[in-house]
Amino acid sequence: MKKSRKKNKKKNNFRKFWKLGIEEYNTQHFDINDHGDLVAKEGYYQYNIVDIIKKYGTPTEVFFPYVLEHRLRDLTDLFNAYIKILNYKGKFYYHYVMKVNQNRDFVLPAIAEGAHIEVSSANELFLVKRMLEQDKFNRKIRVTCNGPKTEQYIKLIEELRNKGLIVVPIIENHEELTRLKKFQGDVGVRVNLDIKIDAHFDKKFNHFGFSEEELLRLGKIRNLSILHYHISTQIEKIQGFIKPFKRAISLYAKLKANNPNLDTINFGGGLGVPFEKKRKLYTTKSLVNQLIKTAKIESDKLGIKHPNLVSEWGSYVTAPAQITVCKVLAEKSVVNKAGHKWYFMDGSFITHLTDTWSVRRQKWHIIPANHLNGKRLQKVWLAGSTCDADDRYTASGSYTMLPKFSEEVLDVYVAVFDTGAYQSSLSNNHCLLSKPAMVVCQNGETKLARKRQSAEEIGKLFGW
Numbered sequence: 001m002k003k004s005r006k007k008n009k010k011k012n013n014f015r016k017f018w019k020l021g022i023e024e025y026n027t028q029h030f031d032i033n034d035h036g037d038l039v040a041k042e043g044y045y046q047y048n049i050v051d052i053i054k055k056y057g058t059p060t061e062v063f064f065p066y067v068l069e070h071r072l073r074d075l076t077d078l079f080n081a082y083i084k085i086l087n088y089k090g091k092f093y094y095h096y097v098m099k100v101n102q103n104r105d106f107v108l109p110a111i112a113e114g115a116h117i118e119v120s121s122a123n124e125l126f127l128v129k130r131m132l133e134q135d136k137f138n139r140k141i142r143v144t145c146n147g148p149k150t151e152q153y154i155k156l157i158e159e160l161r162n163k164g165l166i167v168v169p170i171i172e173n174h175e176e177l178t179r180l181k182k183f184q185g186d187v188g189v190r191v192n193l194d195i196k197i198d199a200h201f202d203k204k205f206n207h208f209g210f211s212e213e214e215l216l217r218l219g220k221i222r223n224l225s226i227l228h229y230h231i232s233t234q235i236e237k238i239q240g241f242i243k244p245f246k247r248a249i250s251l252y253a254k255l256k257a258n259n260p261n262l263d264t265i266n267f268g269g270g271l272g273v274p275f276e277k278k279r280k281l282y283t284t285k286s287l288v289n290q291l292i293k294t295a296k297i298e299s300d301k302l303g304i305k306h307p308n309l310v311s312e313w314g315s316y317v318t319a320p321a322q323i324t325v326c327k328v329l330a331e332k333s334v335v336n337k338a339g340h341k342w343y344f345m346d347g348s349f350i351t352h353l354t355d356t357w358s359v360r361r362q363k364w365h366i367i368p369a370n371h372l373n374g375k376r377l378q379k380v381w382l383a384g385s386t387c388d389a390d391d392r393y394t395a396s397g398s399y400t401m402l403p404k405f406s407e408e409v410l411d412v413y414v415a416v417f418d419t420g421a422y423q424s425s426l427s428n429n430h431c432l433l434s435k436p437a438m439v440v441c442q443n444g445e446t447k448l449a450r451k452r453q454s455a456e457e458i459g460k461l462f463g464w
Contacts, residue, residue, distance in 0.1 A: 018367045024280040026273065026320035026418065029067055036373035038415055042066050045444040049325060049369045052439055052446055053413060058327040059347035059436040061419065063449070065109040066442060068321040072113045075317070078285060082292040090295070090306040095144055097269065097314030098124040100421045105440050105449050106318060111137050118312050120147035125156050132165060143167045144188065144226070144266065149176050161185045170228050172209055181222060188226030188266065191215055193247055197231060197240035212251055224259040226310070227252050230268030233315070238282050241270065242294055249295065253302040266310035273319050275418050277365040315421035322420030324352060324436065325369055328412040331405055340379045340399060345414055348384035350391045351433045353416060354426035357390055364393070369413035371403040378404040382414070386431040432458050
């Protein structure tokens with residue numbers, strides 16, 4: 001018994017060190033087995049990540065649909081619970097953001113959990129058309145259409161509306177307003193709220209939507225039902241949501257005077273994900289409570305009917321549902337950085353984890369997928385497999401801890417957490433590297449959802 005307790009204590013120490021099994025860090029589904037391998041848990045099912053990559057190779061994206069489903073279900077239940085507790089009269093709708101991850105294996109589980117859809121291009125809307133033709137959802141689903149509207153995009157919106165789908169174009173500018181004047185269904189408008197908050201992006205100049213003054217000058221807008229805004233991504237404090245939300249409710253009340261059918265506020269995305277696992281963010285429960293409370297107080301103050309609320313928290317739902325696993329190929333000392341080593345891996349930060357250096361300059365939680373119970377660790381900078389000097393991860397000049405190579409440690413696999421948002425769509429074939437394989441883990445089984453690209457397949461993309 002003593003030996004068992006000592007073993008569990010040691011395991012718990014390793015789990016704590018690698019920040020696994022912690023709900024606030026979105027790692028509650030991950031653990032370490034007795035061999036020191038990373039495992040993912042689904043109820044009583046367990047997936048050994050090392051076994052998966054030995055079967056399918058690296059680099060590989062490992063997707064856990066049940067994580068996405070749990071996060072979406074919990075979010076919807078939270079909103080509905082506070083709507084009931086606070087006696088709020090509006091409804092809540094979650095819209096799955098297609099641009100975050102368009103993979104079929106991501107989209108269909110979200111729809112199964114009751115998600116509506118948000119698209120931002122004609123091609124994304126084409127996927128909705130394909131799902132409609134394949135009878136993947138009923139016609140009660142709501143589809144909002146953001147982004148600049150090409151003629152192809154607008155014609156597809158009109159086509160799907162004529163087929164009975166609830167598809168709502170969100171008008172971004174005067175040209176779209178003119179083009180959609182005769183549209184038979186509901187429309188929305190996007191406002192560019194002139195407000196500053198603490199967030200990853202807080203741009204002074206925003207090319208999306210109308211200014212508040214422009215919207216009010218427009219007066220009556222045919223079939224207006226949604227007021228939409230999006231402030232930023234990775235919003236750092238709850239006040240960063242509440243401040244623009246109050247402003248939007250005030251604008252909503254003014255617009256409703258000329259547009260009585262206006263009944264919904266879509267507050268876009270922005271819910272933070274603790275990618276680095278260095279500090280805990282606000283809880284989703286506290287945020288949802290404050291949003292519903294604010295909506296009720298402000299609406300009652302203005303004497304208006306409680307608006308329906310729409311969320312597009314894409315990364316929050318999808319990012320923690322996937323990890324990306326690579327193999328370390330070689331090591332060498334870092335010149336002029338004592339105690340640090342380069343670990344060269346078969347994946348790439350430019351091609352496979354593109355957010356590292358592009359849109360968000362992403363920082364990651366990176367841990368070993370094996371030897372998690374090892375005591376000999378190395379301060380590491382990671383180098384990707386392209387020939388570019390920027391294909392590296394130094395944790396902003398700090399380091400990542402990984403197992404030290406030795407006679408006992410001959411292979412090291414690297415697991416990058418929270419890669420379910422954007423990395424698939426942003427990935428590329430720089431240096432003609434193959435896009436990673438994708439493995440889906442569900443109901444105790446694993447399946448290969450996407451093969452790793454072959455040289456022949458990549459060559460065809462470039463005319464060879």
